[in-house]
Amino acid sequence: MLRFVANRLLQAIPVMLIIITVSFFMLRLAPGGPFTAEKAVPPEILRNLEAHYGLDKPLPVQFITYLGKVVLHGDLGPSFKYSNRTVNEILADKLPVSLELGGLALVVALVLGLTFGILAALKRNTIFDYAFSTVGMVGICVPTFVMGPLLVLTFGIHFGWVNASGWYTWQDRVLPALTLGFVYSAYIMRLTRGGMLEVLTQDYIRTARAKGASETRIVLRHALRGGLLPVVSFLGPAIAGILTGSFVIETIFQIPGLGREFVNSAFNRDYTLVLGTVILYAGLLVLLNLVADVVQVWLNPKLKFE
Amino acid sequence: MSGSKNSPLAQILLAGLTLLALCACAKRDPARATDQVLRISQRNEPATLDPQLATLPDEFFIIRALKEGLLVPNPAGGAPLPGVAERWEVSSDALTWTFHLRANARWSTGTRVTAQHFVYSIHRALTPATAAPKAHLFFCLAHAEDFYRGNISDPSHIGASAPDPLRLVLHLAQPTPDLPALVASGPWIPVYLHVKLVDGKEEFIPGRDLGNGPFVVTEWHANQHITVSKNPDYHSADLIKVSQLRFQSYDNGDTEERAFRAGQLDVTLSVPFSKLGSYAPPKLQTQPLLETRYLALNTARPPLRDPRVRRALALAVDRRALVDKVMKGGQQLALSFVPPGLGGYESAGKLAGDQTEARQLLAEAGYPGGQGFPRLELSTWVNTPVLEAIQQMWKRELGIEVAIAQREGKIHLAAVKAGDFDLAFLPAIPDYASPAALLDEWLSSAPTNYARWRNADFDHLVQTASHETDAVRRLLLYQQAEALMLADLPLIPLYFNTQNFLLSPRVHGWQVDNLWNRFYQAVHLE
Numbered sequence: 001m002l003r004f005v006a007n008r009l010l011q012a013i014p015v016m017l018i019i020i021t022v023s024f025f026m027l028r029l030a031p032g033g034p035f036t037a038e039k040a041v042p043p044e045i046l047r048n049l050e051a052h053y054g055l056d057k058p059l060p061v062q063f064i065t066y067l068g069k070v071v072l073h074g075d076l077g078p079s080f081k082y083s084n085r086t087v088n089e090i091l092a093d094k095l096p097v098s099l100e101l102g103g104l105a106l107v108v109a110l111v112l113g114l115t116f117g118i119l120a121a122l123k124r125n126t127i128f129d130y131a132f133s134t135v136g137m138v139g140i141c142v143p144t145f146v147m148g149p150l151l152v153l154t155f156g157i158h159f160g161w162v163n164a165s166g167w168y169t170w171q172d173r174v175l176p177a178l179t180l181g182f183v184y185s186a187y188i189m190r191l192t193r194g195g196m197l198e199v200l201t202q203d204y205i206r207t208a209r210a211k212g213a214s215e216t217r218i219v220l221r222h223a224l225r226g227g228l229l230p231v232v233s234f235l236g237p238a239i240a241g242i243l244t245g246s247f248v249i250e251t252i253f254q255i256p257g258l259g260r261e262f263v264n265s266a267f268n269r270d271y272t273l274v275l276g277t278v279i280l281y282a283g284l285l286v287l288l289n290l291v292a293d294v295v296q297v298w299l300n301p302k303l304k305f306e
Numbered sequence: 307m308s309g310s311k312n313s314p315l316a317q318i319l320l321a322g323l324t325l326l327a328l329c330a331c332a333k334r335d336p337a338r339a340t341d342q343v344l345r346i347s348q349r350n351e352p353a354t355l356d357p358q359l360a361t362l363p364d365e366f367f368i369i370r371a372l373k374e375g376l377l378v379p380n381p382a383g384g385a386p387l388p389g390v391a392e393r394w395e396v397s398s399d400a401l402t403w404t405f406h407l408r409a410n411a412r413w414s415t416g417t418r419v420t421a422q423h424f425v426y427s428i429h430r431a432l433t434p435a436t437a438a439p440k441a442h443l444f445f446c447l448a449h450a451e452d453f454y455r456g457n458i459s460d461p462s463h464i465g466a467s468a469p470d471p472l473r474l475v476l477h478l479a480q481p482t483p484d485l486p487a488l489v490a491s492g493p494w495i496p497v498y499l500h501v502k503l504v505d506g507k508e509e510f511i512p513g514r515d516l517g518n519g520p521f522v523v524t525e526w527h528a529n530q531h532i533t534v535s536k537n538p539d540y541h542s543a544d545l546i547k548v549s550q551l552r553f554q555s556y557d558n559g560d561t562e563e564r565a566f567r568a569g570q571l572d573v574t575l576s577v578p579f580s581k582l583g584s585y586a587p588p589k590l591q592t593q594p595l596l597e598t599r600y601l602a603l604n605t606a607r608p609p610l611r612d613p614r615v616r617r618a619l620a621l622a623v624d625r626r627a628l629v630d631k632v633m634k635g636g637q638q639l640a641l642s643f644v645p646p647g648l649g650g651y652e653s654a655g656k657l658a659g660d661q662t663e664a665r666q667l668l669a670e671a672g673y674p675g676g677q678g679f680p681r682l683e684l685s686t687w688v689n690t691p692v693l694e695a696i697q698q699m700w701k702r703e704l705g706i707e708v709a710i711a712q713r714e715g716k717i718h719l720a721a722v723k724a725g726d727f728d729l730a731f732l733p734a735i736p737d738y739a740s741p742a743a744l745l746d747e748w749l750s751s752a753p754t755n756y757a758r759w760r761n762a763d764f765d766h767l768v769q770t771a772s773h774e775t776d777a778v779r780r781l782l783l784y785q786q787a788e789a790l791m792l793a794d795l796p797l798i799p800l801y802f803n804t805q806n807f808l809l810s811p812r813v814h815g816w817q818v819d820n821l822w823n824r825f826y827q828a829v830h831l832e
Binding site for chain 1: 351353354356359361434435437438439441442454455527528529530554555556557558560561564565567568570714715716717719720721723732733735737747753754756
């Protein structure tokens with residue numbers, strides 16, 4: 001297994017290099033720059049600004065300098081937009097918020113998704129199954145930018161139980177986590193239901209039943225392990241999606257997380273901040289896919305590390 | 307778990323609702339609507355609170371709460387008022403200005419604000435390594451531009467000196483009647499000499515900040531909120547009634563409006579278009595702005611090279627319909643480029659003519675009824691119904707087709723700057739209260755002359771006016787210059803913008819002006 005992990009990590013190096021290179025040049029080829037404003041600045045001022053940030057040097061030189069700093073020192077450079085802050089500081093500041101939001105949303109997604117998925121599989125083709133599937137389809141179809149404001153209008157403004165936005169108290173976590181988690185819970189529910197249905201018809205489940213195991217034991221000990229396989233392979237990219245795709249939620253609820261920072265940095269042409277976030281997200285994605293693969297082998301004895 | 311009436315779905319829903327209801331019982335927000343904390347919406351996370359590096363009004367909303375310049379803008383819109391300077395006088399040749407500083411102006415550390423701090427701040431703004439985006443606002447000082455361009459290296463040659471701690475003397479290259487307006491502008495706000503400098507920039511240290519204004523920063527949570535608290539060392543501290551201002555971050559008008567409705571916010575920055583109808587004064591506030599929204603016409607491209615075509619396009623727009631039927635937000639129709647009242651200026655010639663004349667002009671230019679007129683592109687960064695209305699008006703009145711192209715902000719601006727456009731929707735926002743702030747942008751050499759319009763007479767008039775010391779004659783020169791512009795029409799003025807925002811009834815004395823300045827002195831909460 002160590003060999004497998006080491007191998008995959010080695011493969012990640014060229015992947016990351018390609019991502020950094022492509023992002024760097026794509027970003028630079030995009031029209032406009034960090035100093036493009038409504039009022040064009042006089043050329044001599046623009047020259048000084050560019051010299052100050054090292055943008056006057058040839059692009060390949062800038063790339064090598066940047067890459068050198070990132071690889072050798074882990075230094076993602078100063079932000080172009082926020083004059084007194086470095087990208088490392090900004091990421092360190094924002095990542096925990098996104099992790100917290102993502103983590104809570106994941107809990108919501110797993111609790112709702114697994115519970116209703118298992119229930120739907122056990123009671124297949126009953127009114128419950130149809131009801132859960134319908135709610136699940138709605139969850140997948142209703143976009144977060146509709147769901148979020150609806151929840152705010154209901155619980156934040158009409159009932160006044162929670163704040164409309166903000167990220168201060170634990171109550172502020174409830175609506176964002178629900179909104180973000182609900183979409184994923186719908187997917188997880190459908191995958192769990194499908195996986196469970198397949199497993200529940202297998203011979204070994206019938207054997208377990210014949211041996212007199214209780215229904216709870218059959219579901220939790222025997223069926224779940226196999227039934228969860230599709231969920232696990234989904235979870236790798238899904239966790240990355242929850243962490244990186246939270247821009248809409250962060251905007252609706254004004255959460256100071258990484259998603260908002262990422263999108264705004266692209267609008268601001270904050271070159272270093274965009275690249276820093278891309279590197280972080282890419283790293284997370286590579287890592288989470290690896291974890292998903294490892295867990296899958298662990299759950300499914302038929303698979304081997306190769 | 308079988309099909310009893312007490313289904314798991316109902317149980318879980320009940321548990322969820324109970325959890326939400328529980329939320330209501332606990333304390334909700336660090337800043338509730340109880341104390342003298344004014345909660346203001348902040349749209350953009352400030353890139354910096356350094357007055358010499360900041361560019362956006364959003365940044366100066368906070369900077370002006372923290373720091374005070376020699377002069378400050380006048381809430382009533384007239385000549386600037388005393389700030390750190392108590393009084394000032396100008397020499398008979400109009401080249402030497404002497405500012406007398408008040409003796410009780412202090413930094414939040416307790417140190418006195420002296421003329422030397424201003425000299426240092428001016429040098430700093432003009433030092434190339436500082437990379438100040440608004441350095442040109444200091445070019446009126448003697449040798450300032452030479453120093454900025456590196457022709458001279460000793461900053462002591464710049465026309466700013468401090469003969470004693472309470473006297474600042476400015477020597478100008480040429481008479482500059484706009485000097486008070488320039489001195490009151492944001493980038494002229496001083497920075498503290500003893501602040502730690504890193505690469506020519508101030509290191510921000512929360513808690514022990516470096517202001518000389520009514521408030522000091524006490525909390526800064528990026529993308530969340532910035533809290534400033536009353537500064538007891540401010541010279542007029544006894545006039546400040548609120549104890550804190552809390553600038554809360556909202557990315558768009560919808561989020562902001564929901565927070566306002568939930569009672570989490572006292573002042574918004576805008577009102578979503580769809581919500582304008584649901585509010586009425588005094589909650590809904592409408593502030594006219596000295597800000598022109600216009601279309602720049604690329605005069606380097608046919609058929610817009612032909613002034614008759616430009617005039618036809620300008621006359622075919624029904625501005626009354628734009629502001630009354632499309633915008634409906636209190637905007638004023640614009641028949642001139644400079645908004646009325648900017649630095650005491652009123653346009654003399656207004657754009658006059660009707661649709662019939664527009665059709666005639668287009669026919670004279672060789673496109674009767676729009677025949678053979680190429681399909682032009684109208685580019686914008688913002689989705690506004692105004693442009694669709696104009697598209698319709700041109701089609702109806704002139705029989706011509708334009709395509710609307712909405713692009714992301716920086717792409718739009720980069721294309722406009724590069725001259726890669728036909729017609730572009732743009733705002734004109736003056737940096738300081740003078741017609742010069744807008745007309746200078748249309749000099750042949752100006753980088754902001756996006757229309758690539760060259761008019762030697764206009765250049766001459768504007769340059770003469772900027773040094774004309776006789777106020778009446780000066781405004782007359784500007785009027786003549788603008789008249790040339792309106793005759794040749796490198797741009798189509800559309801409307802003078804307004805700011806619509808929401809104000810909580812508990813806020814009294816909230817003051818804003820028509821140049822995006824805010825005044826926190828009179829505000830108090832009930």
